[in-house]
Amino acid sequence: MQASSIYSTPVSYILRVVGLSEGDEEEWARTLDFADAGAFDAVMCFNATGEMPPHPPLGTIRERVPFLARRMADIRARGMSPMLNYFVTLGHGEAKPAAGMDRFQPIVDGLGREPMGCYCPLDESFAAYLAEAFQLHALAGADSLWIDDDFRLYGRDGAETMQCFCPLHIGAFAEQHGETWTREALYERLLRMDAPDRELRARWFRLQGDSLAGLAAKLRDAVAAADPAAGMGLMVVPPFMNGLGGRRLDAEIDALRTPALPDPWVRTGGGFYHDERPLDLLDKIVNAVDPLPAMIGVPARLCGEIENYPFPVGYKSATMLRMEMYLNVVSASGHLTFSIHDFYLGNHDPSGNVLPMLRETKPYLRAVAAAMVGKVRRGASFPYHPRLAEVRALTPEGYASRWNVNLARLGIPQSPSDASPPLLIGTTANLYSDTEAEALLARGAMLDAEAYWILRERGLLTECPITVERRQPGGKIQTERVVCKRAPDWLKGKNLAVRWHVSYLDGYSLEATAGAEDLSLLLDAEGDRLSAGVVVTDRPYRLAVFLHAGEPMRELGRQWLVQEALCRVAEGKLPPMVEGTLNHYPVWWEGGGEAVLGLCNFGLEAFARMTLRLPEGRPIVSVQRLARDGEWTDADYGASPHVSGSGLSLIMHGDSVPRPLSFETFRIRYAADR
Numbered sequence: 001m002q003a004s005s006i007y008s009t010p011v012s013y014i015l016r017v018v019g020l021s022e023g024d025e026e027e028w029a030r031t032l033d034f035a036d037a038g039a040f041d042a043v044m045c046f047n048a049t050g051e052m053p054p055h056p057p058l059g060t061i062r063e064r065v066p067f068l069a070r071r072m073a074d075i076r077a078r079g080m081s082p083m084l085n086y087f088v089t090l091g092h093g094e095a096k097p098a099a100g101m102d103r104f105q106p107i108v109d110g111l112g113r114e115p116m117g118c119y120c121p122l123d124e125s126f127a128a129y130l131a132e133a134f135q136l137h138a139l140a141g142a143d144s145l146w147i148d149d150d151f152r153l154y155g156r157d158g159a160e161t162m163q164c165f166c167p168l169h170i171g172a173f174a175e176q177h178g179e180t181w182t183r184e185a186l187y188e189r190l191l192r193m194d195a196p197d198r199e200l201r202a203r204w205f206r207l208q209g210d211s212l213a214g215l216a217a218k219l220r221d222a223v224a225a226a227d228p229a230a231g232m233g234l235m236v237v238p239p240f241m242n243g244l245g246g247r248r249l250d251a252e253i254d255a256l257r258t259p260a261l262p263d264p265w266v267r268t269g270g271g272f273y274h275d276e277r278p279l280d281l282l283d284k285i286v287n288a289v290d291p292l293p294a295m296i297g298v299p300a301r302l303c304g305e306i307e308n309y310p311f312p313v314g315y316k317s318a319t320m321l322r323m324e325m326y327l328n329v330v331s332a333s334g335h336l337t338f339s340i341h342d343f344y345l346g347n348h349d350p351s352g353n354v355l356p357m358l359r360e361t362k363p364y365l366r367a368v369a370a371a372m373v374g375k376v377r378r379g380a381s382f383p384y385h386p387r388l389a390e391v392r393a394l395t396p397e398g399y400a401s402r403w404n405v406n407l408a409r410l411g412i413p414q415s416p417s418d419a420s421p422p423l424l425i426g427t428t429a430n431l432y433s434d435t436e437a438e439a440l441l442a443r444g445a446m447l448d449a450e451a452y453w454i455l456r457e458r459g460l461l462t463e464c465p466i467t468v469e470r471r472q473p474g475g476k477i478q479t480e481r482v483v484c485k486r487a488p489d490w491l492k493g494k495n496l497a498v499r500w501h502v503s504y505l506d507g508y509s510l511e512a513t514a515g516a517e518d519l520s521l522l523l524d525a526e527g528d529r530l531s532a533g534v535v536v537t538d539r540p541y542r543l544a545v546f547l548h549a550g551e552p553m554r555e556l557g558r559q560w561l562v563q564e565a566l567c568r569v570a571e572g573k574l575p576p577m578v579e580g581t582l583n584h585y586p587v588w589w590e591g592g593g594e595a596v597l598g599l600c601n602f603g604l605e606a607f608a609r610m611t612l613r614l615p616e617g618r619p620i621v622s623v624q625r626l627a628r629d630g631e632w633t634d635a636d637y638g639a640s641p642h643v644s645g646s647g648l649s650l651i652m653h654g655d656s657v658p659r660p661l662s663f664e665t666f667r668i669r670y671a672a673d674r
């Protein structure tokens with residue numbers, strides 16, 4: 001875990017163009033007009049389309065490069081940066097390769113499946129082919145060559161499990177470690193969860209990661225040799241896919257540095273391809289964008305993905321495109337790639353809403369990014385340890401945690417790069433030595449019952465007045481009752497709906513003894529107590545232990561409950577939380593006596609006012625709101641003591657309340673002596 005601030009402050013728009021209008025120069029000119037009209041800074045052309053056979057012979061590439069070079073020159077002549085997206089490296093999924101190009105070692109998954117046309121990075125003849133292909137493409141004169149997100153060893157059509165278990169990988173593992181495994185035995189051993197073989201997993205994933213970083217270096221060398229002015233870029237998949245593929249992003253980024261671009265592009269990906277469910281955007285940011293800065297420790301030029309997939313015109317409204325752009329910029333990076341149109345029907349703007357929105361939003365986003373300089377993001381979070389795959393179930397669900405999504409949906413800011421307070425979940429407790437775990441706990445921490453149980457078994461927290469027992473799951477939890485003495489009247493003694501929408505770690509039970517306090521109890525259908533739901537203590541550290549499984553909850557009762565628990569463990573040192581309304585999400589950066597607050601409304605309802613709970617209670621000197629033209633103006637707000645008796649309430653009014661499916665940005669200045 002590391003603290004990182006935003007990677008690069010300029011906001012740039014990169015238009016990613018699938019079809020190059022071959023044989024239709026007028027259509028190509030319209031594409032460039034579209035880029036001009038949308039205030040794009042760069043145009044990134046795909047070298048091939050998904051309809052073309054992957055892995056064309058070198059002769060075919062040689063014939064095609066002059067055409068790509070003309071396209072690059074046209075883009076440069078319009079004052080934009082030309083970029084090239086090398087669409088298929090290892091292979092996105094099953095596709096019939098070009099004739100004669102099926103001679104390489106296929107990628108093999110743990111079950112022995114071999115997706116057609118997807119090849120292993122350890123196959124030296126394939127690596128030599130790809131290196132020469134990249135070298136040829138580098139002659140097209142692009143400012144940067146980007147490797148698409150098929151550069152991975154997890155998740156591709158035609159494979160079901162982690163990859164690659166081909167004879168080359170199994171052989172390399174045998175050679176490195178003097179151990180001979182069959183694919184079946186190795187895969188079975190890697191998956192074992194009763195006592196995960198961490199040492200074996202670490203060695204196996206190391207080999208996977210090395211095979212990708214090794215191929216990346218070969219591609220970089222080929223590009224740098226052909227065009228010393230070229231840079232490299234890498235599109236990456238969400239963290240669970242990187243983790244389950246054994247990737248070490250730092251090693252890959254290091255392998256892609258060129259003299260011309262010492263900080264290679266790294267673009268986050270991972271969904272929100274349509275706007276049918278607006279909150280999916282929040283899930284994408286939390287799951288796929290936020291964790292990466294916490295998992296990258298070397299210089300890189302971070303970039304966000306804006307994508308309608310599979311690229312039909314008008315697939316996503318301009319309203320949600322704007323939200324997606326904003327949330328990327330306020331969370332991680334000012335650079336954005338746009339895959340928003342369908343090349344079959346051409347790059348144009350049938351609604352008439354998208355191009356004006358792009359132009360109008362740019363000064364605003366630039367002001368947001370500029371305000372981030374020198375600031376650090378803060379919030380409660382699962383901290384995304386780089387070796388997660390050593391201790392978790394090797395499945396998408398098992399790999400990480402849904403807690404961050406849950407916290408986001410409850411209006412709580414988060415920061416995987418500087419988790420405050422940190423959230424320890426399940427077996428991830430085992431990633432930390434006793435000393436490291438003590439240091440995390442000493443900051444004040446949230447734990448689930450499983451992580452707490454593991455630490456107690458290890459002999460830590462034995463003095464803590466919260467008891468935990470393992471029990472046979474049984475006695476269906478029917479009710480969660482709020483018993484916290486400080487709960488507001490509307491909540492005190494009330495039951496929260498459980499039904500089937502809230503899940504608990506029902507193999508454990510928790511209980512407060514003297515020195516701890518139950519904030520909620522879990523009852524069966526007869527009203528008998530099965531466990532505490534949330535327990536807090538300040539001995540030996542400020543801790544909150546949850547029986548909740550971390551699945552997203554979106555309701556006011558649990559919003560109060562979780563926020564109260566966080567305030568206790570953070571002893572007030574916690575960024576503002578949205579209180580009393582749902583579907584709002586805050587992002588918080590601070591430094592140099594001021595803070596930037598990005599506030600999004602994912603809901604369909606407009607509010608006359610909204611309240612933020614500021615646990616820190618630092619005296620506020622001024623709050624400014626960023627107007628849509630990118631200028632800071634006075635915000636419409638009031639501050640008063642929080643009803644709990646500690647901290648402040650910041651109440652927004654009028655145009656300082658984000659409209660439905662929209663956002664507002666604030667700059668908060670504190671008194672100089674604090």
Ligand SMILES: [Zn+2]
Pocket residue numbers: 106107108120121122164165166167168169
């Ligand atoms: Zn392989």
